[in-house]
Amino acid sequence: MDISPLWISLKTAVFATALSLMLGMLSARLVSGAKRGKFFWDSLLSVPLVLPPTVTGFFLLILFGKNTPVGQFLRSVGIDIVFSVKGAVAAACVVSFPIVYRTLRAAFDSIDKDLVDVARICGYGEKEVFLKVYIPLCWQEIAAGTIIAFARAIGEFGATIMIAGNIPGKTRTMSIAVYTAMQSGNRQEAYRWVIIILFISLAVLLIMNYWSGRRYTDDRPDQAGLPSFGHRRHKS
Numbered sequence: 001m002d003i004s005p006l007w008i009s010l011k012t013a014v015f016a017t018a019l020s021l022m023l024g025m026l027s028a029r030l031v032s033g034a035k036r037g038k039f040f041w042d043s044l045l046s047v048p049l050v051l052p053p054t055v056t057g058f059f060l061l062i063l064f065g066k067n068t069p070v071g072q073f074l075r076s077v078g079i080d081i082v083f084s085v086k087g088a089v090a091a092a093c094v095v096s097f098p099i100v101y102r103t104l105r106a107a108f109d110s111i112d113k114d115l116v117d118v119a120r121i122c123g124y125g126e127k128e129v130f131l132k133v134y135i136p137l138c139w140q141e142i143a144a145g146t147i148i149a150f151a152r153a154i155g156e157f158g159a160t161i162m163i164a165g166n167i168p169g170k171t172r173t174m175s176i177a178v179y180t181a182m183q184s185g186n187r188q189e190a191y192r193w194v195i196i197i198l199f200i201s202l203a204v205l206l207i208m209n210y211w212s213g214r215r216y217t218d219d220r221p222d223q224a225g226l227p228s229f230g231h232r233r234h235k236s
Contacts (some may be wrong), residue, residue: 001189005177006196012085012173013154016092020149023093025101025142029130029224032108042105049098057162064090064163083165088173091159096149098148103145107138144208151204155197 031041048056064081065071074081081087082185111134135142157175164171166180174193181190 001192002168005172005174005193008085008169008171009154009173009175012088012092012156012160013150015089015202016096016153016156017146019089019093020097020100020153021142021146024097024104024149026064027101028104028108029134032105044100048094049102053091053095053156053158054115054162057091057159060087060090060159062093062103062161082163083167083171085164085171087164088156088160088171089142091163092153092156095156095159096153099149100145103141103148104138107141108134111137147204147207151201161192 027045028039031038031045034041039094047089061082062068063070064074064087066075066082071081079086081090115137115178116133119133124132154173155175156180160171160173161176161179166172170178174197178190178193178197181187181193
């Protein structure tokens, strides 16, 4: 059994999740702090959540195609996106990015703005405020968003097959391997990949449920009826 789809999926998901995390944190911070246009930017950045993955892949193909300005520029510097593992990473990143963005946008909006104002009065710049106020207060949401984004990225199919194709040993992920096996009538191989994907998905759900349980336990009132202040950061 060729296990390259497993390694390709893991590699793609790791890089896509890292990109989604960085872009999601930056976008959530910018939109959360914006005074105008919040609804527009929030809707625009959330579009991949409602678009069919094949439509998302089509737009990526149009953007990074060989005959487009962006595609020609990337080819001039030696970067090929279409029909490459980079295309698979781009597809997985686009579909998983809104998960990170929306999770962190809600977390950043819930921070007490008085804490941010105090940090600025103390002389912190915007970068220091982000690193020393936003990140420490929202690390649980950051971790949760990262886990969910990884699960979404590792199972991506529609956008990936549109821009990266189905090249054995290069861009064939586990989801595409299931599709290919069913197309060729090899049900046993399809079952094996389905079991592997199911195992990974179940592991992610177990981690999320355990994480949610620990957070609930940490945030419960103590026996004296007094709240735990370990994670208090929301608006009063």
